[in-house]
Amino acid sequence: MAHADYNCCAVCASKLSYAGFDASHKETLCGPCVANLARQGVIVGSPGELLQWAKETDASTVAAVLTAAGFKDCYYENEVDESLSPMLAQSKEA
Secondary structure: OOHHHHEEEOOOOOEEEEEEEHOOOEEEEHHHHHHHHHHOOOOOOOOOOOOOHHOOOOOHHHHHHHHOOOOOOOOOOOOOHHHHHHHHHHHOOO
């Protein structure tokens, strides 16, 4: 099945569960990503908490942590990518 039919992780964009036409993109975190973020001192349990952390943290730190955690953009429009992808791109330009 296509990625569009699956709920996916807010960090790694991996398929998490089949949802068909009701799929949500980047509205949850998978266990491995929660663990990867925690190893770097970022304790979050939801995409909302991740976005709040990013808002309160300098862009270079956000980019470094997300890159190390395996952040990937999702093909489908979502709030997480809209907020975090520019921070990653800005960090690469610097």
